[in-house]
Amino acid sequence: MSSEPAAAKPLNPNEGIKAESHLLRGTIAQDLADTSTGAISEANGQLTKFHGLYLQDDRDKRLALKKAGKEKAFIFMLRVRLPGGKVTPQQWLVLDDLAEKIASPSLRLTTRQTFQFHGVLKGNVKPLIQGMHKALLDSIAACGDVNRNVMAPPNPERSPVLQQVYDQAKAWSEYALPKTHAYHEIWLDDEMVAGGEPESEPMYGATYLPRKFKTGFALPPSNDVDIFAQDLGFIAIEEKGKLAGYNVTVGGGLGMSHGNDETFPRLADVLGFITPDKVNAIGEAVLVTQRDYGDRTNRKHARLKYTIEDRGIAWFKVEVEKRSGLTFAPARPFSFTTIEDPHGWHKCADGTWFYGLHILSGRIKDIPGWPMKTALREIAQIHTGDFRLTPSQNLSISGVTAAQKSIIEGILAKHGLAGENNQSRLRLNALSCVALPTCGLALAESERALPEILEKFETVLDEAGLRDDAISLRVTGCPNGCARPYLAEIGLVGRAPNKYALYIGASYNGTRLNRLASPSVTIDEAVKLLTPTIKRYAVERKPGEGFGDYCDRVILPADATFHSVGTVKQETALTK
Numbered sequence: 001m002s003s004e005p006a007a008a009k010p011l012n013p014n015e016g017i018k019a020e021s022h023l024l025r026g027t028i029a030q031d032l033a034d035t036s037t038g039a040i041s042e043a044n045g046q047l048t049k050f051h052g053l054y055l056q057d058d059r060d061k062r063l064a065l066k067k068a069g070k071e072k073a074f075i076f077m078l079r080v081r082l083p084g085g086k087v088t089p090q091q092w093l094v095l096d097d098l099a100e101k102i103a104s105p106s107l108r109l110t111t112r113q114t115f116q117f118h119g120v121l122k123g124n125v126k127p128l129i130q131g132m133h134k135a136l137l138d139s140i141a142a143c144g145d146v147n148r149n150v151m152a153p154p155n156p157e158r159s160p161v162l163q164q165v166y167d168q169a170k171a172w173s174e175y176a177l178p179k180t181h182a183y184h185e186i187w188l189d190d191e192m193v194a195g196g197e198p199e200s201e202p203m204y205g206a207t208y209l210p211r212k213f214k215t216g217f218a219l220p221p222s223n224d225v226d227i228f229a230q231d232l233g234f235i236a237i238e239e240k241g242k243l244a245g246y247n248v249t250v251g252g253g254l255g256m257s258h259g260n261d262e263t264f265p266r267l268a269d270v271l272g273f274i275t276p277d278k279v280n281a282i283g284e285a286v287l288v289t290q291r292d293y294g295d296r297t298n299r300k301h302a303r304l305k306y307t308i309e310d311r312g313i314a315w316f317k318v319e320v321e322k323r324s325g326l327t328f329a330p331a332r333p334f335s336f337t338t339i340e341d342p343h344g345w346h347k348c349a350d351g352t353w354f355y356g357l358h359i360l361s362g363r364i365k366d367i368p369g370w371p372m373k374t375a376l377r378e379i380a381q382i383h384t385g386d387f388r389l390t391p392s393q394n395l396s397i398s399g400v401t402a403a404q405k406s407i408i409e410g411i412l413a414k415h416g417l418a419g420e421n422n423q424s425r426l427r428l429n430a431l432s433c434v435a436l437p438t439c440g441l442a443l444a445e446s447e448r449a450l451p452e453i454l455e456k457f458e459t460v461l462d463e464a465g466l467r468d469d470a471i472s473l474r475v476t477g478c479p480n481g482c483a484r485p486y487l488a489e490i491g492l493v494g495r496a497p498n499k500y501a502l503y504i505g506a507s508y509n510g511t512r513l514n515r516l517a518s519p520s521v522t523i524d525e526a527v528k529l530l531t532p533t534i535k536r537y538a539v540e541r542k543p544g545e546g547f548g549d550y551c552d553r554v555i556l557p558a559d560a561t562f563h564s565v566g567t568v569k570q571e572t573a574l575t576k
Contacts, residue, residue, distance in 0.1 A: 009297040017043045018145070018207040023180035023199060024050045032186075038074035038122050050146060050208070051183050052079045052139025053125065056118075060437040076120040077438060078103075078128060079142035083173035084152035084166045085113035085389030087137075089380040092387055094135040096377050098128055106373070109362030109393045111431055111483050112149045112214070113225075114142065118438055129187040140183050145209040147176035147232075147287060151216040151225040154341075154388035154396050157348040162219060164243045165236050168279050169217045175280045176215075176287065178204055203284060203291075210294035211302035213287060214253075216391075217246075223336035223510040225391045226484050228252045228267040231304045232286050234279060235270075237332045245275040247331045250286055250316065251308035254481035257300060258495060265486040265513055266305040269313045271320065272328025285324035289316065336509040340429055340470055341394045345405070352385065353400040355408065358423060361432045361447040362393030375415035379408055393431060424458050425470045431484065435477025435494065442477030444494030449523065450475055453492070456527045464538040471547045472508055475500070486513050489548035490530065495520050502526050504533075505552040514548065515556055 017026070026047040031040040040048065045055045057072035065072060080095075087095070095115060099105045104119035120128055132138060142149055152169035156162040179201055184190040201208070216225040219236040227233040233249035252268030274282055286304075293311070295301045308316050321327055343356040359372065366373045376395070380387070385399020400408055412418040433439070435446030453475060461467055474488035479501075485491035487510050491503035499520045506514035518529060537550045545553075 011296050012299050012302075014046055014145075014299065015207050015296050017046050021047050022182075023201065023206065024178065024182040025180075025186065029186050032122065032126065035123075037071060039071070040122070048076075050141060050144030050178065051187070052081065052142035053077070054079075054143060056438045056440055058119075058437050059440075059442075074122065075118070075438065076122065076125050078117045078120055078125065078139055079110065079112075079149070080115040080117075080132065080137055080139055081142045081149055081173070082114040082137070082389065083150040083170045084156075085154055085391075086166070087115075087387045087389070089383040089386065091135045091137055092380040093377065094131060095137070096373065096380070098131045102128055106363055106365035108434065109359060109364065109389050109395060111362075111391060111393060111433070113151045113154075113389045113391050114149045115389070116434070118434070126187055133188055138183070141177055143212070145211055145213075146178055146204065147173070147213045147215055149173070150176075151214075151230070151391050153217070153219050153222060153224060154390045155346075155348065155354050155398050157350045157352055157354070157399060158346075159241075159349050161236065161238050161241070161243045164276065165217050165219055165234075168234070168276065169215075172215060172279055172283050176203070176283065178208070203288060205291060207296070209287070209291055210296045211299060213290065213304065215283070218336075220334045221337040223339050224341060226339070226487055226510045228510060229254050229484050229487060230268060231290070232283060233268055235334055237273065237334060243276055244332070245273055246279065247271075247273050247334060248282055248286075248328070250320075251305045251313070253303045253305040254484055254486045255303070256479045256481070256486075258479050258501070260300065263300050265481065266309065267511070267513060268305075269308065270331045271313075271317050272330060273332050274326065274328065278324075278326055281324045281326060282320065285320045285326075289319045289323060293319075336511060338470070339392070339472065339508065339510055340425075341390045341392050341396075343394075343428060345409075351402075352398070353402070353405050354385075354388070354396045354398040355400065355412070356390075357395045357397065357412075357417065358428055359394050360427070360430070361450055363447065364395075369416055371415050372417060375411055375417050378411050378415075382407060392429075424454075424461065424467045426457060426461060426467075426473055427454050429470055429472045430454060431472075431474040431488075433476045433482040439477060441480060442494060443496055444477050444498060444500060446475050446477040446483070446494065453523055456523065457490075457530075460527060460531050460534050464535050466534065466538055469547070470508060472506070488514060489546065489551070492523070492526060498522055500526065502529065504530070504548070505556050506548045507552075508546040508548055512548070512552065515552075517556075 026044045028044045031044050054077045057074050061073045099107050102124040103117040108116045150169045150173040152166050156166040213231045215232045216230040217234045218225050218227040229252045234246040237244045248271045249268035254265040256263040290304045294307050388396040388398045432446045432450040435442035472488045473490040474483045474485040475492040476483045476485045477494040479493050485493050487506050491514050492500040502518040503514040504517045541550050
């Protein structure tokens with residue numbers, strides 16, 4: 001394989017937009033000042049992603065507005081940059097207040113361990129970002145063709161090693177930020193850079209990366225961040241209570257397109273072991289290799305996973321070692337056993353407590369009998385620790401002192417939020433993306449459909465005596481995979497209104513992809529299709545065997561691959 005970059009090909013239009021943007025400025029400021037429309041130009045819509053913003057519209061209103069001859073109900077989604085998911089009580093109150101006054105007004109915890117604001121009108125975007133800035137928060141590089149929000153295990157106070165892992169995740173996030181001042185000029189009214197040395201992007205270059213780039217840190221035995229779904233991963237190796245270093249993984253990614261066999265989910269490869277002081281050097285070498293060799297012609301083929309798939313992991317390892325000046329040691333043994341967040345009360349190594357609060361789909365809002373937003377606001381007003389967002393859309397109330405524990409228990413009980421013990425393990429492990437009505441890519445419902453999906457599957461699981469068994473179910477409105485459905489034991493991926501592709505057979509611990517069981521089913525059909533399998537699993541499983549492992553062993557054909565698996569044979573097996 002040649003070590004030279006690929007021969008020049010026609011570039012994707014996005015590359016021209018980036019190149020001509022004056023380091024991500026474009027004409028965003030001018031678009032913001034245009035009050036004749038709630039939208040911004042298509043080119044600026046690409047550039048604002050680097051600032052943490054997506055232009056969307058309320059799709060529930062599209063038809064009525066079109067009939068009335070009016071423009072779409074344009075709104076923005078803003079994603080906060082929050083490495084490791086840590087936020088102080090004071091920051092929580094600011095975000096809560098901003099959501100209430102100028103956004104949806106709910107807050108949403110994402111599968112990348114941060115907050116999203118929805119329903120933000122164009123005129124409110126700047127006040128939102130300025131309000132966040134006063135609380136020392138930003139949305140720089142939360143989206144776009146850059147290293148995005150860095151994930152890490154929550155609750156580092158549980159052990160010194162976890163604290164080190166969090167600190168390094170945060171340090172890598174800062175190190176990999178774009179250097180342009182565009183964000184501060186446009187949103188915070190800083191003066192434009194003028195005179196002196198020309199502004200530059202030493203790591204990214206003027207056109208940044210070919211596509212998005214995601215990084216995660218994990219500490220076995222928990223694979224809560226789904227490390228093999230990340231472009232770049234660091235698996236912490238703990239030896240004798242100390243952080244020995246990391247096994248480095250590269251090339252994970254779950255997005256695909258229905259009907260396009262050239263797009264597919266891929267699990268990351270393990271490159272080898274490094275000591276903790278080499279994280280930023282190796283991270284930069286991985287990033288700039290992808291910058292120089294990633295596909296800038298076809299954005300559906302532009303993720304790091306395709307660069308490695310095309311050129312081979314051996315070539316990629318040599319390139320990273322050459323660019324970093326480092327040599328990987330052999331990977332060290334590790335084992336993942338779970339992905340589930342700890343719920344309820346837990347005591348930490350430093351003597352404090354944390355409470356793991358399950359939040360279905362990460363949506364924080366007040367509903368009758370479940371006033372979560374109000375309860376968390378009350379806690380933030382008295383809490384002296386912090387809050388930790390988890391990769392599974394849940395929340396940890398962390399650093400709780402013994403004196404405060406009873407107070408917080410009382411607030412949770414008063415608002416009816418202390419009910420984790422009554423929820424099924426299926427529900428506690430479930431994820432969904434936002435999908436309709438705001439996501440422009442959604443083909444089917446996800447977040448709004450999840451409660452009904454869970455209720456229907458819970459009925460079957462209860463009948464089979466499996467309510468307390470950990471089974472992962474994830475649903476997305478499209479095949480881009482934001483809720484990581486291809487790593488779920490039961491994955492539902494939107495194809496059309498009320499239609500989903502059904503995938504089964506992933507390993508619960510996130511180390512094996514699932515496979516296609518049926519290309520297009522309704523939710524009721526999916527439940528009916530899986531009911532015999534669930535009942536068989538309850539009586540036929542081996543000791544300690546997970547549902548996905550059972551499906552992979554018994555239901556799916558042994559020689560099937562993710563790319564070529566058929567459906568007729570599997571459906572026959574499912575309904576035995």
